[in-house]
Amino acid sequence: MIRFDQVSVRYADAAAPVLRDVDLHIEEGELCLVVGRTGVGKSTLLGAVNGLVPHFTGGTLAGRVTVDGRDTAHHPPRELADVVGVVGQDPAAGFVTDTVEEELAYTMEQLAIPADVMRKRVEETLDLLGLADLRHRPLAGLSGGQQQRVAIGSVLTAHPRVLVLDEPTSALDPTAAEEVLATVTRLVHDLGVTVLLAEHRLERVVQYADRIVHLTGDGGVTSGDPATVFRTADVAPPVVDLGRLAGWDPLPLSVRDARRAARPLRERLAGQPVPPARPERPPTGSGGGPLLSARGVVVRHGQTVAVREANLDLYAGEVTALMGRNGSGKSSLLWALHGAGPRQAGTVRVAPRTEDAPGAAQQAARRGLFGGRRNRGPRGAVALVPQTPADLLHLETVAAELAQADRESGTAAGHARGILDRLAPGIEGATHPRDLSEGRRLALVLAVQLAAAPSVVLLDEPTRGLDYPAKQALTGIVNALAAQGRTVVISTHDVEFAAAAADRVAVMAEGEIVADGPTAQIIVSSPAFAPQPAKILAPLAFLTVDQVKRALAQLAGAR
Ligand SMILES: Nc1ncnc2c1ncn2[C@@H]1O[C@H](COP(=O)(O)OP(=O)(O)OP(=O)(O)O)[C@@H](O)[C@H]1O
Numbered sequence: 001m002i003r004f005d006q007v008s009v010r011y012a013d014a015a016a017p018v019l020r021d022v023d024l025h026i027e028e029g030e031l032c033l034v035v036g037r038t039g040v041g042k043s044t045l046l047g048a049v050n051g052l053v054p055h056f057t058g059g060t061l062a063g064r065v066t067v068d069g070r071d072t073a074h075h076p077p078r079e080l081a082d083v084v085g086v087v088g089q090d091p092a093a094g095f096v097t098d099t100v101e102e103e104l105a106y107t108m109e110q111l112a113i114p115a116d117v118m119r120k121r122v123e124e125t126l127d128l129l130g131l132a133d134l135r136h137r138p139l140a141g142l143s144g145g146q147q148q149r150v151a152i153g154s155v156l157t158a159h160p161r162v163l164v165l166d167e168p169t170s171a172l173d174p175t176a177a178e179e180v181l182a183t184v185t186r187l188v189h190d191l192g193v194t195v196l197l198a199e200h201r202l203e204r205v206v207q208y209a210d211r212i213v214h215l216t217g218d219g220g221v222t223s224g225d226p227a228t229v230f231r232t233a234d235v236a237p238p239v240v241d242l243g244r245l246a247g248w249d250p251l252p253l254s255v256r257d258a259r260r261a262a263r264p265l266r267e268r269l270a271g272q273p274v275p276p277a278r279p280e281r282p283p284t285g286s287g288g289g290p291l292l293s294a295r296g297v298v299v300r301h302g303q304t305v306a307v308r309e310a311n312l313d314l315y316a317g318e319v320t321a322l323m324g325r326n327g328s329g330k331s332s333l334l335w336a337l338h339g340a341g342p343r344q345a346g347t348v349r350v351a352p353r354t355e356d357a358p359g360a361a362q363q364a365a366r367r368g369l370f371g372g373r374r375n376r377g378p379r380g381a382v383a384l385v386p387q388t389p390a391d392l393l394h395l396e397t398v399a400a401e402l403a404q405a406d407r408e409s410g411t412a413a414g415h416a417r418g419i420l421d422r423l424a425p426g427i428e429g430a431t432h433p434r435d436l437s438e439g440r441r442l443a444l445v446l447a448v449q450l451a452a453a454p455s456v457v458l459l460d461e462p463t464r465g466l467d468y469p470a471k472q473a474l475t476g477i478v479n480a481l482a483a484q485g486r487t488v489v490i491s492t493h494d495v496e497f498a499a500a501a502a503d504r505v506a507v508m509a510e511g512e513i514v515a516d517g518p519t520a521q522i523i524v525s526s527p528a529f530a531p532q533p534a535k536i537l538a539p540l541a542f543l544t545v546d547q548v549k550r551a552l553a554q555l556a557g558a559r
């Protein structure tokens with residue numbers, strides 16, 4: 001169905017091609033998962049399938065890509081629209097209409113599908129993706145996850161024979177992700193749809209994949225059945241990490257298979273103390289009062305009440321994960337805490353900083369981020385990295401952004417660069433931020449925002465587009481921020497990341513904080529939020545593979 005013959009893609013000015021002599025043959029009715037480190041070329045591979053690469057992205061493509069027999073060199077994306085449905089990484093960027101219902105109908109209108117068929121498919125899709133309540137809502141006011149569902153729905157309505165999905169679950173809550181993937185799998189099994197899907201949160205998708213295409217980083221790909229490819233791949237979900245650690249063969253890819261294989265491991269670990277998931281931090285000396293204290297916060301967007309009387313205290317040295325369904329109010333709460341977003345009622349108090357980063361206020365003003373009017377705290381004390389971090393980048397090169405961040409936050413030259421290198425090493429200073437992969441661009445924005453050393457750091461969905469090593473680096477950075485006496489709040493749907501990075505989890509539902517406590521206590525018992533190691537080793541309370549590794553090392557040492 002999809003054929004790559006000796007395909008190479010090179011972007012202008014790049015030292016090496018992103019794809020080099022790639023041969024790939026994907027059968028009709030296969031669900032093929034594309035994996036690899038951040039920036040390795042997954043989106044480029046996906047884009048080549050419908051001709052977006054190189055027709056719209058620039059660069060040159062050598063070799064031949066055919067879809068259902070049509071050569072993409074001679075058929076621009078719009079001539080392939082009846083065969084290939086594409087959902088890109090930034091769903092909002094692809095919207096062409098104003099409301100949910102119009103967007104779901106749009107592609108079908110372009111394909112001149114009869115009105116009665118359109119009507120029926122719109123209704124089906126609204127139900128399938130849980131969008132019925134939102135059908136008349138303007139797209140611009142939807143939460144990130146709601147937008148992602150609409151983008152997926154608008155492609156499904158056209159019933160394409162090939163689906164190309166670039167990180168389709170990155171903004172979805174765990175339950176919604178499962179539902180969307182179940183729907184996609186049903187299309188594959190029942191209708192023979194061919195799916196090419198790139199994803200970083202492999203724990204969500206490997207169990208559905210027939211085949212893995214692994215981009216190895218040198219322009220090449222290896223492709224094969226999942227259990228074989230994951231024996232050696234440089235990215236792997238926790239279930240695979242655990243299987244590799246325990247030496248399970250064959251390598252289990254689902255929690256269910258892993259639970260069977262894990263019986264001996266559970267017996268060995270039983271009675272063994274569970275090591276802490278994060279390094280123990282020294283208690284911080286802020287006098288014990290909260291760095292930020294919110295009371296009775298209410299946020300309304302028109303008719304929608306996004307946050308209802310939320311109370312939250314954030315303490316020095318703490319990393320808090322803010323979790324909850326799509327549209328439950330997480331972003332609205334973060335923006336209200338920050339001060340730049342609307343807040344109809346309640347108070348947000350921010351403790352004065354002990355050390356003030358010089359220049360933070362200018363940086364804030366330039367980036368238009370710190371709405372000093374509403375926020376009682378000192379300007380620059382609260383930093384927020386939004387869901388679409390690209391909005392914060394304005395300069396021509398990575399180096400210019402980093403230098404400006406250093407200047408404005410009054411830190412030594414090279415400080416922001418150091419943060420960036422820990423998150424995503426090897427980014428050239430001369431690169432235009434626009435040409436970075438999503439994951440690398442996020443790393444750049446994080447580096448720029450963190451340079452000013454704010455005391456309250458709010459991160460809205462920071463792990464979208466990040467691979468496992470980058471998430472580990474981010475965990476290290478938030479740990480370091482906490483150890484310096486700052487407080488960090490991370491809104492996230494990434495349960496594995498929350499398990500590894502957060503001390504505390506607050507769960508929102510319908511605008512209220514409905515649970516708030518230590519990470520293990522909140523997530524272990526929750527089917528939606530429990531990470532893979534917890535599910536595999538239950539009733540033992542291990543949250544990460546790293547904890548298992550340390551417990552095994554202790555056992556070995558004790559012998
Ligand atoms: N339009 C473009 N012009 C120049 N370089 C580009 C362009 N698009 C991507 N690149 C570069 O090509 C490489 C591969 O990017 P691509 O987006 O395909 O990676 P990816 O694996 O999808 O990354 P991520 O996992 O972060 O989304 C990166 O180094 C990126 O900077």
Ligand SMILES: Nc1ncnc2c1ncn2[C@@H]1O[C@H](COP(=O)(O)OP(=O)(O)OP(=O)(O)O)[C@@H](O)[C@H]1O
Nearest residue numbers: 141142143144145301306326327328329330331332
């Ligand atoms: N600018 C806006 N105009 C209208 N409604 C909005 C606006 N921003 C958010 N909403 C609505 O407020 C509710 C809460 O949205 P919010 O973005 O805070 O949720 P969230 O928990 O961050 O969701 P997600 O996990 O999908 O990002 C949603 O129903 C959303 O559609």
